[in-house]
Structure formats: C-alpha cells, structure tokens
Amino acid sequence: MTRLLATLMLVTLTLPAQAEPVSGYAFLDDSTREMQDDDFSNPGMVAVDRGAELFHELRDSEVHSCSSCHGENGEGMDIKAIARYPVFNANLGGLVTLQERVNYCWEINLDRFPLTPGSSELIALETYVRHLAKGETVNVQTDGDMAPLLARGEALYNTRFGQLDMSCGHCHVQHQGQMLRGQRLSQGQANGFPEYRLGRGRITSLQQRLTECFVSFRAEPFEEGSPEYDLLELYIMSRANGLEIETPAVRF
Amino acid sequence: MRGRSVRSLLWLGLYAACASALADASAQQAYCEWQSADFAIASPLCGLDGDPARGRALAADSHGGNCLACHPMPIDEEPFHGTIGPPLQGIGARYSAAQIRLRIVDEKQLNPMTIMPGFYRDPALANRIAGEFWGKTFLSAQQVEDLVAYLVTLK
Numbered sequence: 001m002t003r004l005l006a007t008l009m010l011v012t013l014t015l016p017a018q019a020e021p022v023s024g025y026a027f028l029d030d031s032t033r034e035m036q037d038d039d040f041s042n043p044g045m046v047a048v049d050r051g052a053e054l055f056h057e058l059r060d061s062e063v064h065s066c067s068s069c070h071g072e073n074g075e076g077m078d079i080k081a082i083a084r085y086p087v088f089n090a091n092l093g094g095l096v097t098l099q100e101r102v103n104y105c106w107e108i109n110l111d112r113f114p115l116t117p118g119s120s121e122l123i124a125l126e127t128y129v130r131h132l133a134k135g136e137t138v139n140v141q142t143d144g145d146m147a148p149l150l151a152r153g154e155a156l157y158n159t160r161f162g163q164l165d166m167s168c169g170h171c172h173v174q175h176q177g178q179m180l181r182g183q184r185l186s187q188g189q190a191n192g193f194p195e196y197r198l199g200r201g202r203i204t205s206l207q208q209r210l211t212e213c214f215v216s217f218r219a220e221p222f223e224e225g226s227p228e229y230d231l232l233e234l235y236i237m238s239r240a241n242g243l244e245i246e247t248p249a250v251r252f
Numbered sequence: 253m254r255g256r257s258v259r260s261l262l263w264l265g266l267y268a269a270c271a272s273a274l275a276d277a278s279a280q281q282a283y284c285e286w287q288s289a290d291f292a293i294a295s296p297l298c299g300l301d302g303d304p305a306r307g308r309a310l311a312a313d314s315h316g317g318n319c320l321a322c323h324p325m326p327i328d329e330e331p332f333h334g335t336i337g338p339p340l341q342g343i344g345a346r347y348s349a350a351q352i353r354l355r356i357v358d359e360k361q362l363n364p365m366t367i368m369p370g371f372y373r374d375p376a377l378a379n380r381i382a383g384e385f386w387g388k389t390f391l392s393a394q395q396v397e398d399l400v401a402y403l404v405t406l407k
Contacts, residue, residue, distance in 0.1 A: 163369075163378055163385045165360075170367040175336045181314070181321040182332030220380045 023243050024251055027186040032198070036250040044127065044196035044248025047203040051128025054121055064110060066125075079133040083245060086234045088145040095149055095230050099126045099205065117225030123205045127194045130247040138191050138245060140238040153235025156228060162219025168232075190233075191240040192249020199252050206233055283375065284393055288361060292350035296400075297357070297372060297393035307402025310395055317371065317391060317399055326406065337368060344404040352403045356396050372396050 025033065035041050055066045055074065070076045085098040092104060099117060102125045107114040115122045142150060158169045171180070172188035179185075193206040204212075207224045210232060214221035222228040284298040296302070310316040312330050320327060322336040343352065354361060358370035371391040375381065391399075 159379065161380050163375070163381050163388070163390055165369055165373070165378055166367055175367060179332070179335040181318075181334050185336075214380075215382070218382045218385045220382045 021189060021240055021243050022187055023191055023240075023246065024186045024189050025192070025246060025249065027184050028251070032250055032252070036246070036248075042196065042248060042250060043198075044194070044203055044250060047124050047127040047194065047196075047248060048131045050120075051124040051126070051131075054125050055128055059112070062110065066105065066110070069105075069109065074129065074132045077129065077132055079136050080139070082129060082133040083136040083139045084141065086140065086230065086237060088141060088149070090145075094145075095234060097225075097230055097233055098130060099123075099207075100225070100230075102126055102129060117223075118205060118208060123194055123203060123208075126205065127203060127248055130194070130245060133245050134247055136245050138237060138240040138243050140234065140241055142238055142241070146234070149231060150235055150238055153231035153233075153238075156232050157235050161214060162217035164217040164219075166217055168213065168236075187239070188236070189240045189243060190236045191243040192246035192251065194247060195249040195251050197251055203248065206236065281392055281394070283387070283389060286357060286372070288354050288358075291354060291362060292348065293353040293357060294350045296397050297353070300394050300397045302394075302397030302399070302401030304398070304402040304405050306395075307398035307400070310391075310398055311402065317395065319399070322368065340403065341406055344406045349400050349404050353396065353400050356391075356399055356403075371399075 025036070028036070035043075039045050055070075056072075058065050067074070082098070085096075085101065087096055087101075088094060089096045092100075096104070099122050103114050103117070103122060106112050106125075140146075158167045160167050168188065171185050176185050176187050190206050193209070194203050196202070197204045205224075207229045210229055211221040211224070281298060286293050286295070286297055308327065311319040311325060312327050314321070319325065319340070320330055320333050322334040324333040324335065324339040324341070326341050327333075347355070355368075357372040359366045359368040360370055360373070369390055372389045372393065375385075375387050375389055
C-alpha cells in the first residue's frame with residue numbers, strides 16, 4: 001500500500017505541467033465571464049452577426065451564397081469537422097486553417113476575388129462558422145501527415161524572438177500560473193478564438209494575436225497566412241485539444 | 253479599479269506602446285562592448301557611474317526596466333509585483349556589483365534557458381528583431397548602471 005502510494009506520488013510529480021489543458025476562461029474575473037456567457041452582453045457577438053450577414057449575402061447577379069450549400073443557419077455544416085481545424089487536406093495543398101477554408105469557398109464556390117488573410121470579412125465569417133461549433137471539443141489531428149507539421153509548429157513555439165529574446169513557451173508553458181506584474185499567465189490557449197479583446201476593443205483572430213505577441217517582444221512579425229503563422233496556429237490549436245470551443249471568447 | 257489595475261499590469265502592451273520613447277533613450281549612446289569573467293562584469297558599462305534613485309524608478313517603470321513585472325522587490329508603493337523571478341530583496345548582500353551587472357546585462361550566460369531578457373546583450377545576437385530596434389539594446393548602458401547602483405543597496 002505504501003509502495004503504491006509512493007509510486008502514485010512519483011507519477012504525479014513527474015507529470016509535465018501542461019498535461020492538462022486549461023482554458024483562459026479559468027483566469028478571468030467574474031464580470032468578464034458573465035460578459036462572455038451572455039450573448040446579449042458579449043461584444044464578440046457583433047462579429048458573429050456580421051458573419052451571418054456575409055453568410056447569406058448575394059452579390060450582383062449571384063444565385064449562391066454560403067447558405068445555399070451550408071444551410072440557412074449553417075445547419076448543413078458538420079460542427080465536428082469545424083472542431084478539427086486546422087486540417088491536413090492534400091487536395092488543398094496540405095495544411096489548411098479555418099480562415100483559408102472559408103476563403104477557398106469564397107473564391108472557388110462563390111467565384112469571387114479571394115479576400116486578404118486577416119480581412120474583417122474573413123474574420124467575421126470565421127467567427128460565425130466557429131461559433132456554430134461552440135461547446136464542441138477542439139480535436140486537431142496530431143498523427144499521420146500532421147505529425148511533422150506539428151513538430152515544426154512546436155519548434156517555432158519554443159524559438160526565442162526579438163529584442164526581448166523570449167519564446168511563447170517561456171510564458172505559457174514554463175511560467176504558466178505565475179504573475180507577470182499583476183496578470184496571471186494562462187496557458188495561452190486558442191479555444192476561444194476569434195475572441196473579443198476588451199483592451200483593444202475589437203474582435204481578434206489568432207494570427208492577429210500572434211502579431212501582437214511578436215510586436216510586444218519587439219520582433220518582426222510574420223505575415224498573416226504565412227507558413228510560419230499557419231504552423232504556429234496548428235500547434236497552438238492542438239494544445240487546446242479537449243477544451244470546449246468558446247468562440248467568441250472575451251479576454252483582456 | 254479593475255480598469256486601472258489591468259492597465260498598470262499590462263507589461264507586454266506597454267513595452268510595445270512605449271517602444272519609440274525607449275528607442276530614443278538607448279540610441280543616445282553606441283553599444284559598448286563588455287567582458288565577463290567568473291560570472292561577473294567587473295567594469296561599469298562604457299565607464300559610467302550609476303544613480304540608485306534613477307535605478308529604483310526604472311525598476312518599477314513599465315516603460316523602462318520593468319523588473320517588477322517578474323520580481324518581487326522592496327518597492328511597496330507599487331501594488332503589483334510579478335512572481336516569475338526570485339525576490340530581489342537582499343540581492344546586494346548576496347552578490348557584488350560586478351555579479352549583479354552580468355545578471356542584468358545577460359542572465360543567459362548563467363542560465364541559457366532563462367526567460368529574463370538580456371537588457372544589454374549584443375543586439376546582433378537577437379533573432380528577427382523588429383526594424384526600429386535594429387542594433388539597439390533594451391536598456392542603455394546608463395540605465396543598466398543606474399539599476400546596478402540601486403540593487404547593491406538592497407542588503
């Protein structure tokens with residue numbers, strides 16, 4: 001019995017700190033949680049509504065909108081499939097983020113000029129689509145074709161950048177739970193993206209957040225939609241596997 | 253209250269917001285080479301003298317060294333102290349000025365894995381440094397010396 005207990009304790013002590021994913025929601029104060037939980041007070045719902053308009057919009061002489069193929073309220077969309085993003089799709093050239101999938105449908109299925117990565121239309125549509133899967137569990141593929149891509153994303157996550165010479169992992173893995181001045185460091189999870197940022201007063205995609213991080217370390221950011229950001233997005237989203245989608249989350 | 257606290261805490265954003273002001277400060281003087289031996293830098297950077305009062309202000313200034321972002325320090329008027337690094341109370345009794353200088357200039361010489369930025373590290377070593385900071389150290393030599401002068405008083 002003592003031996004068993006000792007072994008158990010040893011196992012607990014040697015588990016890596018990030019074994020259990022924790023949503024950024026757990027780090028919020030009550031008033032911010034209430035704001036997120038109530039659709040009427042959640043400021044991110046404006047982007048969902050804007051996305052819904054775009055989802056139904058017919059331009060010029062068009063006969064199809066997104067809703068023609070995906071259902072009036074997106075009910076034709078498989079929410080389990082949305083929770084898999086970013087996905088590996090050999091027909092679409094490999095790694096595909098949710099924004100890139102939306103842009104692909106925009107260009108190929110609606111025959112429109114593609115949108116710029118990070119444009120407000122794309123973020124609104126991404127927010128709308130991901131909100132359909134709210135409550136679903138993030139479930140990014142980690143094996144097969146994804147394994148080597150994930151390893152590259154993880155390497156970027158642990159690379160030091162900029163004048164501050166820090167990596168993402170320094171704050172969100174090594175020092176998670178500790179105080180950075182008055183802020184408790186969360187795991188930097190992505191299950192709530194696109195999310196509404198109270199400090200910025202706007203809806204923010206994950207890749208826009210990455211740019212904010214790079215700027216704050218005084219590093220040269222990558223482009224939205226670049227291979228580096230897509231790999232980081234893949235790795236970061238895979239860390240959220242098992243967490244519920246909260247889009248649109250509310251954060252500072 | 254919440255608004256105020258969150259604003260005074262946000263270290264990352266503030267660094268970004270005050271980037272240009274700081275860049276001006278460190279641009280005033282060219283980078284001075286330094287030498288470390290026995291885990292210390294014996295000579296003051298660029299031969300400058302430090303001022304402990306300025307160093308104390310810098311340590312708390314979220315636009316400056318912002319040591320408080322990570323370290324608990326005996327600066328009681330500031331409500332929020334980070335817990336990422338060890339408390340700096342008593343540091344002047346544990347280390348000499350030369351030892352403290354190396355820790356501020358480039359803690360990575362002591363612990364290659366550390367999160368603590370090298371505040372006077374050779375800027376040529378940085379990876380993807382943003383254009384406006386190209387060739388610049390985080391703090392100026394004068395600011396580092398001010399911090400050293402302050403930390404040695406923490407007995």
